Amino acid sequence: MTNLQNGIRLASESEEATVSDFAAVGQPLPRRDSVEKVMGRAQFTGDIQPAGLLHAALVVSPVPKGWITRVETELARATAGVHAVITADDLHAPPISCTDTRYGVVVRDRPILAADRVTFVGEPVAAVVAESRAIAKAAALEVAVEVTSEEAATTLDAALEPSSPLVHPEPFEVEDAVYASPLPLTFGKSNTGLVFETARGEVEQALARCARTFDASYRFPAVYQYAMEPFTVVADARPDLIHVWSSAQHPSYVARDLARMFGADLGSVQVSVPYVGGGFGSKSFTHVEPLAVALSRKAGRPVRLELDVAEAMTISRRHDAIARVRSGVDGNGRMVAYDLDIAYNTGAYTLLGPYIVAKGAFRGLGGYDFEHYRVRARMVFTNTSPAGSMRAVGGPQAAFALESHLDEVAIELERDPFEFRRGLVASKGAEFRRGRTLMDADLTENLTRLEGLARDLDAPTRTHESLGTGLAMGVADPGASPVSSAVVRLAADGSLTVLVGSVEIGQGVSTVVRQIAAEALGVRCDRVAVRPTDTGYGPYDASTGASRSTSFSGLAVYRACRDVRARVVAAVCAEWACDPEQIHVDDGVVWAPDGRSWEVGECVRRHYGQNGGNFYGIGEVTGHEFPTTPAFWEAAAGVARVGVDEETGQVRLLGYASVADVGRVVNPLLLTGQEQGAIVQGLGHSLYESLEWEQGYPLNDSLLEYRVPRITDVPDDVLETFVENYGGPGPFGVKGAGEAGIIPVGAAIANAVTRALGVRIRELPLSPERVWLASRNAGRDDR
Amino acid sequence: MSSAAGQRDVPVECAVNGRSVSLTVRASEFVIDVLRDRLGLTGTKRSCDVEVCGACTVLIDGRSVSACTTLAVELDGTEVRTVEGLAAADGTLHPLQRAFVKHGALQCGFCTPGFLMTGYELIDGGVHDREDIRAALDGNICRCTGYVKIMDAIMEVAQCGQMR
Numbered sequence: 001m002t003n004l005q006n007g008i009r010l011a012s013e014s015e016e017a018t019v020s021d022f023a024a025v026g027q028p029l030p031r032r033d034s035v036e037k038v039m040g041r042a043q044f045t046g047d048i049q050p051a052g053l054l055h056a057a058l059v060v061s062p063v064p065k066g067w068i069t070r071v072e073t074e075l076a077r078a079t080a081g082v083h084a085v086i087t088a089d090d091l092h093a094p095p096i097s098c099t100d101t102r103y104g105v106v107v108r109d110r111p112i113l114a115a116d117r118v119t120f121v122g123e124p125v126a127a128v129v130a131e132s133r134a135i136a137k138a139a140a141l142e143v144a145v146e147v148t149s150e151e152a153a154t155t156l157d158a159a160l161e162p163s164s165p166l167v168h169p170e171p172f173e174v175e176d177a178v179y180a181s182p183l184p185l186t187f188g189k190s191n192t193g194l195v196f197e198t199a200r201g202e203v204e205q206a207l208a209r210c211a212r213t214f215d216a217s218y219r220f221p222a223v224y225q226y227a228m229e230p231f232t233v234v235a236d237a238r239p240d241l242i243h244v245w246s247s248a249q250h251p252s253y254v255a256r257d258l259a260r261m262f263g264a265d266l267g268s269v270q271v272s273v274p275y276v277g278g279g280f281g282s283k284s285f286t287h288v289e290p291l292a293v294a295l296s297r298k299a300g301r302p303v304r305l306e307l308d309v310a311e312a313m314t315i316s317r318r319h320d321a322i323a324r325v326r327s328g329v330d331g332n333g334r335m336v337a338y339d340l341d342i343a344y345n346t347g348a349y350t351l352l353g354p355y356i357v358a359k360g361a362f363r364g365l366g367g368y369d370f371e372h373y374r375v376r377a378r379m380v381f382t383n384t385s386p387a388g389s390m391r392a393v394g395g396p397q398a399a400f401a402l403e404s405h406l407d408e409v410a411i412e413l414e415r416d417p418f419e420f421r422r423g424l425v426a427s428k429g430a431e432f433r434r435g436r437t438l439m440d441a442d443l444t445e446n447l448t449r450l451e452g453l454a455r456d457l458d459a460p461t462r463t464h465e466s467l468g469t470g471l472a473m474g475v476a477d478p479g480a481s482p483v484s485s486a487v488v489r490l491a492a493d494g495s496l497t498v499l500v501g502s503v504e505i506g507q508g509v510s511t512v513v514r515q516i517a518a519e520a521l522g523v524r525c526d527r528v529a530v531r532p533t534d535t536g537y538g539p540y541d542a543s544t545g546a547s548r549s550t551s552f553s554g555l556a557v558y559r560a561c562r563d564v565r566a567r568v569v570a571a572v573c574a575e576w577a578c579d580p581e582q583i584h585v586d587d588g589v590v591w592a593p594d595g596r597s598w599e600v601g602e603c604v605r606r607h608y609g610q611n612g613g614n615f616y617g618i619g620e621v622t623g624h625e626f627p628t629t630p631a632f633w634e635a636a637a638g639v640a641r642v643g644v645d646e647e648t649g650q651v652r653l654l655g656y657a658s659v660a661d662v663g664r665v666v667n668p669l670l671l672t673g674q675e676q677g678a679i680v681q682g683l684g685h686s687l688y689e690s691l692e693w694e695q696g697y698p699l700n701d702s703l704l705e706y707r708v709p710r711i712t713d714v715p716d717d718v719l720e721t722f723v724e725n726y727g728g729p730g731p732f733g734v735k736g737a738g739e740a741g742i743i744p745v746g747a748a749i750a751n752a753v754t755r756a757l758g759v760r761i762r763e764l765p766l767s768p769e770r771v772w773l774a775s776r777n778a779g780r781d782d783r
Numbered sequence: 784m785s786s787a788a789g790q791r792d793v794p795v796e797c798a799v800n801g802r803s804v805s806l807t808v809r810a811s812e813f814v815i816d817v818l819r820d821r822l823g824l825t826g827t828k829r830s831c832d833v834e835v836c837g838a839c840t841v842l843i844d845g846r847s848v849s850a851c852t853t854l855a856v857e858l859d860g861t862e863v864r865t866v867e868g869l870a871a872a873d874g875t876l877h878p879l880q881r882a883f884v885k886h887g888a889l890q891c892g893f894c895t896p897g898f899l900m901t902g903y904e905l906i907d908g909g910v911h912d913r914e915d916i917r918a919a920l921d922g923n924i925c926r927c928t929g930y931v932k933i934m935d936a937i938m939e940v941a942q943c944g945q946m947r
Contacts, residue, residue, distance in 0.1 A: 030884045030887065031887065031889070031890075034883065034884040034889060037892030038869075038884060039826070039867070039880070040826020040869075132820075225926075226924075228836060228891070228924065229893045277891045278927055306829075309831055506889075506890035508890065672887075673890060673927070673929070676931045677890065677926075677928050678929075679929055681929075702831070703833055703835040709930075710924060711920045711925075711934065712921045714930045716934075
């Protein structure tokens with residue numbers, strides 16, 4: 001089948017590379033950007049300072065739901081140092097002249113500024129531009145927003161009630177999207193905008209036949225990504241060019257929205273992305289860039305909109321979720337039926353919601369080859385801040401239910417958790433999801449590797465702590481939109497410049513593509529420069545996320561370098577009359593079999609007949625190459641060891657071991673960093689993190705109240721191992737990484753706590769209060 | 784209300800990374816705004832604004848403080864050191880900076896200046912015990928690395944200092 005052709009083509013690309021010893025790929029090279037970052041010289045969006053820069057502040061909805069009756073801006077306008085105050089009424093008129101004021105990933109439901117209805121606390125209603133951020137923020141407080149409040153649906157439970165008030169009574173225009181919704185959205189009937197279903201066999205009949213059945217519900221909190229750089233954008237809307245600097249993970253997407261909304265050609269919109277201070281999905285897609293452009297047009301000067309943490313929390317967050325699992329085992333104790341019904345709270349706007357629930361549906365099945373299964377994943381609107389992307393979208397929620405549930409069943413059946421899962425996982429090469437890519441990882445081997453590694457977790461517990469160890473797996477279908485392109489430029493001195501659309505958000509893409517480029521062309525890494533992403537002159541890339549930078553952007557860079565290498569080889573072959581197959585490029589020197597050589601820059605100089613000139617190479621990865629999805633399966637598993645203080649309910653992570661199938665390791669230093677980061681971010685939603693609202697009003701919209709993992713929460717024993725089977729679609733057989741590692745953490749920790757306490761807690765985070773209450777109540781039941 | 788007092792201009796003289804600086808600051812102005820907006824020292828990062836995350840950590844007279852909540856008037860007569868002042872004048876990185884590079888103790892790099900400044904204070908003070916260092920770094924948040932490599936980097940330098 002087509003998938004096989006795909007495999008052959010990719011195998012030949014990587015085979016070529018495996019014959020030589022890798023000079024660059026596989027090496028623990030320090031990050032390309034680390035020196036300027038430790039010197040404080042790396043520029044982030046908030047450090048960009050065009051001449052004449054003004055500063056913006058938001059005026060937001062004070063209520064979860066209502067109709068705007070009046071926005072009084074006179075006082076703010078009269079404040080010294082204020083240049084402009086805008087509301088939705090100003091957007092269509094010159095000088096802003098919007099051609100559309102709404103945008104969105106799947107449907108265009110998000111207004112630049114709310115015009116009549118407000119749908120969550122924090123929704124922008126007006127904005128102020130002033131000489132300084134302090135003046136703008138002070139003036140924003142002088143804008144009076146009068147709203148007639150309406151009854152809102154502010155929690156997932158409430159929004160699912162048939163009698164719930166509707167968040168969106170009417171439909172929105174469908175975005176001509178890169179990210180097509182798997183199903184059309186429904187509006188106006190209920191708050192459930194979409195139900196994505198995937199199934200095999202007849203789960204209800206199978207459950208009825210099972211020897212034993214199980215039924216339990218699980219809850220996962222709303223989580224703030226907390227990229228430490230809050231979302232920041234600088235816009236300079238000039239007559240001939242809309243130039244935006246943004247901490248955006250999807251700059252191509254932002255450029256597309258801006259062109260459409262401001263009546264400009266894509267060629268007249270430039271989105272530049274300096275270093276990004278963390279993303280984790282929070283900076284995916286268009287957020288406040290259109291507002292910043294509108295403000296710059298109004299003020300006639302460059303404008304910076306730098307959100308604070310409370311505002312950034314309203315930009316994007318992880319969906320909270322409620323899941324119900326019903327399962328059944330046959331007479332041999334094998335789980336043959338699995339039914340998951342999971343509702344995701346997508347907040348007030350759709351963002352990537354449909355895509356996330358569809359991803360969640362598959363991630364809620366893990367890598368298991370259940371004979372009969374069904375997942376129904378619901379996307380539910382509420383009057384809370386919009387939920388968007390976060391590391392392994394939809395996965396941690398569904399996997400918390402799946403992997404907690406498997407652990408419960410294993411305990412009931414008195415089965416070892418490793419052995420129980422080994423009996424359920426899809427074997428390598430199995431078509432375990434109808435019509436999708438065959439399982440490309442050896443999950444049984446992964447479990448065995450992990451079991452061995454977990455034996456090394458031996459941190460001591462404190463005397464008053466109960467000890468527990470828990471296992472969970474995570475399998476993701478990543479690689480959203482495998483579309484990337486790259487341009488490389490070989491200069492006459494033999495140095496190479498790489499332009500790539502994937503953004504350096506800390507994941508290390510600029511270092512990794514440097515290694516891939518060096519390897520593919522045959523030059524030293526220190527001769528390769530990687531420029532920041534810029535839609536103004538750089539190549540297109542669908543996104544930065546979904547574990548796709550190393551695999552797909554990396555593949556585009558690989559191909560671009562092979563393109564340049566072909567030109568170099570052709571140049572020497574024309575001169576020396578030899579066979580291209582016999583040419584060898586190494587350390588920047590092109591060698592013929594008879595020992596003649598040119599350095600690569602010589603080829604460029606001779607071609608132009610001057611001391612200058614460039615060879616350009618282009619590399620493309622298109623969606624057509626991947627007839628089945630996902631392009632690869634990202635598989636991980638983890639074992640958590642915890643200590644629980646039953647007196648206080650406090651859970652401490654004592655150690656964590658993880659395994660990930662990555663195809664091939666390009667840079668072990670960076671990869672272990674990604675994996676450790678995923679584990680500790682997962683520790684956050686497992687023990688500490690939960691965004692809370694009271695009647696739709698945020699309760700913990702500050703780092704004082706929203707607690708993320710600190711260095712004192714992280715044990716020394718964080719162990720990771722990587723399986724390299726060279727089976728990925730990227731160059732040299734790489735798969736993506738960085739996401740799957742977070743998926744198992746919640747259940748691994750919860751399963752460990754269960755084994756420590758003998759009581760099952762089906763809701764994250766495992767806060768001291770929740771653990772203490774569960775422990776106490778269990779004690780009472782025993783009596 | 785204090786806004787009138789906050790508008791008051793106050794002369795401040797201090798040394799920033801070894802250079803003497805004379806400024807007139809608003810009584811309500813914070814150190815982070817002076818460093819970033821007036822002195823162009825943008826290595827000091829703004830994140831939480833409530834002295835929880837440590838991204839804006841700088842040293843005032845050798846002690847680490849959060850620049851986001853320290854009033855600029857308090858700078859008068861002090862010596863300030865920021866991340867830009869860690870490397871030698873000839874550009875040679877401080878051993879702690881080198882250790883961060885070597886160990887991969889940073890990813891996005893937004894928290895890095897703060898960790899370096901807290902780490903510098905610890906090493907300068909001769910702290911070398913692993914748990915003491917971990918406890919002292921509790922006021923610096925990193926969301927990317929999972930902290931493991933940050934501990935490795937700082938411990939390496941702390942223990943070198945111990946041997947000297």
